[in-house]
Amino acid sequence: MLRIVLVLPGSTDFDEQGRIKGTLDIPLSEEGTRQIARTAEDLAGLEIACVYCAPSQASQETAERLGETLKVKTKTLDKLRNLDHGLWQGMLIDEVRTKQPKVYRRWQEQPDTVCPPEGEMLVEARQRVHEALEKLIKRHKHGVVAIVAPEPLASLVRCHFNGGTLGDLWKAERQCGGWEPIDIQSSKSANAP
Secondary structure (H helix, E strand, C coil): CEEEEEECCCCEHHHHHCECCCCCCCCECHHHHHHHHHHHHHHHHHCCCEEEECCCHHHHHHHHHHHHHHCCEEEECHHHCCCCCHHHCCCEHHHHHHHCHHHHHHHHHCHHHCCCCCCCCHHHHHHHHHHHHHHHHHHCCCEEEEEECCCCHHHHHHHHHHCCCCCCHHHHCCCCCCEEEEEECCCCCCCCC
């Protein structure tokens, strides 16, 4: 059996301000650094073989800190880049809610039908995630590996393995520093995009 430990990067100033990060490179805040120190303590006994991460500054800083503490290698996977939120990147979530209430509501209820202005559709991100995760599963059939992924990318990873719906991606956007185990049976094929 393979266990994936899905780790959310520690918070950034943008997270604390309620801003949309998307593919922007933003470093961990002081609180984010504290969150990751706690996460590393939590993960110390899990015998993680490797830490994979998204190509964002907060994800890479999180992975490096985990790698140092757990004494394991880290590797950035380009296909795990976060969803490109286009012109929404850097905006306050509340700005989108007040300036584009219909789009905001659709993103909550039916995110697959929304393309952020000059951004990326979820179907494109799902395909990238599927390719990256299938390759990772072929490489690691047993043991424990960690994946550091920001939201909403983490929700796509979760859905890839567990199925189900994405949920409220605006709410997910505000989550930082936590982790969860996802067990994958070797005979079980991961969900297609």
